[in-house]
Amino acid sequence: MQIRAAVLEEFGQPLVVQDVQLHGPRTGEVLVRLVACGVCHTDMYSASGVDPSGYAPTVLGHEGAGVVEAVGDGVTGLAVGDHVVTLFSPQCRDCVHCRSDQTNICLAIREQQGQGLLPDGSARLARIGDGGEPIRHFMGTSTFAEATVMPEIALAKINPDAPLDRACLFACGLSTGLGAAMNTAQVRPGSFCVVFGAGMVGLGAVAGARLQGAERIVCVDLAPERLALAAGQGATDTLIGGPDAVDQILEMTGGFGADFTFEATGSVAVMRQAVEAARMGWGLCTVTGVAGKGQTLDVVPRLLITGRRIAGSSFGGVKGRDQVPQLVDRYMAGEIDVDAFISHRITLDEVNRGFDLMRAADGIRSIIEF
Ligand SMILES: NC(=O)c1ccc[n+]([C@@H]2O[C@H](COP(=O)([O-])OP(=O)(O)OC[C@H]3O[C@@H](n4cnc5c(N)ncnc54)[C@H](O)[C@@H]3O)[C@@H](O)[C@H]2O)c1
Ligand SMILES: [Zn+2]
Numbered sequence: 001m002q003i004r005a006a007v008l009e010e011f012g013q014p015l016v017v018q019d020v021q022l023h024g025p026r027t028g029e030v031l032v033r034l035v036a037c038g039v040c041h042t043d044m045y046s047a048s049g050v051d052p053s054g055y056a057p058t059v060l061g062h063e064g065a066g067v068v069e070a071v072g073d074g075v076t077g078l079a080v081g082d083h084v085v086t087l088f089s090p091q092c093r094d095c096v097h098c099r100s101d102q103t104n105i106c107l108a109i110r111e112q113q114g115q116g117l118l119p120d121g122s123a124r125l126a127r128i129g130d131g132g133e134p135i136r137h138f139m140g141t142s143t144f145a146e147a148t149v150m151p152e153i154a155l156a157k158i159n160p161d162a163p164l165d166r167a168c169l170f171a172c173g174l175s176t177g178l179g180a181a182m183n184t185a186q187v188r189p190g191s192f193c194v195v196f197g198a199g200m201v202g203l204g205a206v207a208g209a210r211l212q213g214a215e216r217i218v219c220v221d222l223a224p225e226r227l228a229l230a231a232g233q234g235a236t237d238t239l240i241g242g243p244d245a246v247d248q249i250l251e252m253t254g255g256f257g258a259d260f261t262f263e264a265t266g267s268v269a270v271m272r273q274a275v276e277a278a279r280m281g282w283g284l285c286t287v288t289g290v291a292g293k294g295q296t297l298d299v300v301p302r303l304l305i306t307g308r309r310i311a312g313s314s315f316g317g318v319k320g321r322d323q324v325p326q327l328v329d330r331y332m333a334g335e336i337d338v339d340a341f342i343s344h345r346i347t348l349d350e351v352n353r354g355f356d357l358m359r360a361a362d363g364i365r366s367i368i369e370f
């Protein structure tokens, strides 16, 4: 079939929205008609060419939600008409990691996905015309497109009543933040939490800490308008970030620091602050930000010996097929306010405007509607 898609043709250049070919699903694969897709920093980062593992041409996009249009042989868990959220972090339920409750990092298709291919080592995307050159898939998802073909293990089947233009946010940043608090840190009721960063991920962590029953949730950001959003997600206190942030948190906690801290900025300087703001004895710092290539985290080892711990969190430790539907159900039950994150609605043709808005830090998320 022929579809409209936003293709990264050349690093550092705007995406080119054009017609491409999408071949039908093979064994274990599913054809999804996209309804909505969020525009995320990772898309822009890859388009910039700074990411050393990036490749082109490719169809970007990874925060998709849509409806199953066809299934390939051997697909047993999804049927035509099912509503799905795309997972850049799949869940095969069979590999040694999927069988462990200690990680969500599935090993099944990592290598092929990293190369921009589907699990059988080929691409379903191609240029128009007979023998059209293949176009690679991005993050196993390629959702800046009217439709995509993905492995069944990378699709979460959600409540069909959930609006897909909200559910798409559970494909990346929101689940990452919620999961960081709920899965990775497992915030305890009554605890004191600090979240550095009030973007999609940090705001999700604020909401996750609230759902876990935290008593105090301090959100730290540089932008007052983002801190206002944090208050809406359950932050009890907000703080303008900077060199004094750690001292301010120590002051708020009788000199001890917080039970749980979260870093959601991508800055290694802030990661260090998040470690230093964690409590002696049991303070746990959860790092979600993606630092620049080659950057390292500077921590005084004594902070660890005296009981602080550091954890990293990929996709919030969320096992996508099992837990994304549960998070969507909590949204449907009114426990998570997703509307507050949607700042702009755009068309696929306006995808580059989505990047411009992100560069200007204008709003939390732009949603492409198909
Ligand atoms: N671990 C994962 O699986 C995963 C998934 C998605 C995104 N991420 C990463 O998480 C990070 C956050 O993503 P996002 O979409 O929320 O980004 P974002 O840019 O929307 O938010 C980052 C926030 O950090 C704030 N900030 C910057 N410097 C600060 C400082 N010194 N003190 C306090 N706040 C400061 C900014 O004002 C901004 O509001 C990024 O690094 C992103 O790449 C990780
Ligand atoms: Zn993302």
Ligand SMILES: [Zn+2]
Pocket (backbone or CB within 6 Å): 090, 091, 092, 093, 094, 095, 096, 097, 098, 105, 106, 107, 108
């Ligand atoms: Zn697996």
